Amino acid sequence: SLQRLKGGQSFSPRKVGPEEDLDVFYRRQLLEAERQNYWNQFNLGLLDKNATTKLVEAVEVALDGQPDLGPRAKLQQLWSDDDWLEQLSHRLGLRQTRFRRLALQYATLRGYAQAQQTLLDIADGLAPDANLAAQADAAIEANLQQTQARAAAFRREHADTVTRLETYTALRLLLNRRRDAVHHLGEEGVLEPAETRKLIERVEHQMFKLARGGVL
Numbered sequence: 001s002l003q004r005l006k007g008g009q010s011f012s013p014r015k016v017g018p019e020e021d022l023d024v025f026y027r028r029q030l031l032e033a034e035r036q037n038y039w040n041q042f043n044l045g046l047l048d049k050n051a052t053t054k055l056v057e058a059v060e061v062a063l064d065g066q067p068d069l070g071p072r073a074k075l076q077q078l079w080s081d082d083d084w085l086e087q088l089s090h091r092l093g094l095r096q097t098r099f100r101r102l103a104l105q106y107a108t109l110r111g112y113a114q115a116q117q118t119l120l121d122i123a124d125g126l127a128p129d130a131n132l133a134a135q136a137d138a139a140i141e142a143n144l145q146q147t148q149a150r151a152a153a154f155r156r157e158h159a160d161t162v163t164r165l166e167t168y169t170a171l172r173l174l175l176n177r178r179r180d181a182v183h184h185l186g187e188e189g190v191l192e193p194a195e196t197r198k199l200i201e202r203v204e205h206q207m208f209k210l211a212r213g214g215v216l
Contacts, residue, residue: 022128027067029126030119030136035059037115045176046114046169051107054078055115069139071146075112079105079150102161103168109151116144171210179203 035056042052058072119140127133155162179200186196 023132024067026126026128026132026136027069028063030069030123030140031059031063031067033122033126034115034119035063037118038111041111041114045172047107047111048172050104051111054104054108055111069136069143071143072112075108078108099161102158103165106151106154106158106162106165109147109154113144113147113151116140116147120144168210172207175203175207175210179207 038047038052038055038059041047042049047055054074058074061074062068062072120137123136123140124133127136182191182196182199182203185191186193186200191199
């Protein structure tokens with residue numbers, strides 16, 4: 001579940017242990033930073049619960065055993081073409097199911113690409129040496145280019161859906177910022193506690209309605 005995964009969201013650079021391999025330690029640090037980036041995107045409203053869960057689960061798999069910066073099999077499977085779903089959606093009227101699948105694909109493509117770009121920005125600074133930095137940069141850059149190509153193809157094939165999804169994301173961001181602003185005004189004493197709670201509940205009700213089907 002999302003709550004279970006959220007227990008491991010914290011990331012802060014640490015020193016390598018006496019028995020740790022530098023390469024393994026470095027790759028693990030990068031994957032932990034990637035996981036934290038997804039939580040940051042979620043907290044900002046850039047990712048919803050379902051997309052965050054999928055992305056964090058993919059990082060957990062990459063962290064299991066030898067940390068792997070390469071392509072994520074769980075995400076590759078998610079992004080694969082769903083011809084069977086396309087056919088069924090027309091035959092059985094499963095347009096809602098198809099749209100939710102497309103929404104999850106697009107959100108994870110966008111979130112993964114943003115995380116890979118962030119890793120490129122920090123990889124050299126975390127690297128124990130230039131050789132390991134170069135190897136990591138190459139793997140992350142390959143991930144980013146592949147994902148950007150998939151996202152571009154997705155936009156071409158599902159232009160109308162992307163427009164609806166980007167509208168939904170913009171509304172979610174707006175509501176997140178509105179809730180944060182009300183919370184800040186309450187902390188500063190500009191609003192009474194009761195009024196703060198009332199306004200936050202109103203915004204969260206709007207967020208709930210949006211998540212339940214504002215653009216679906």
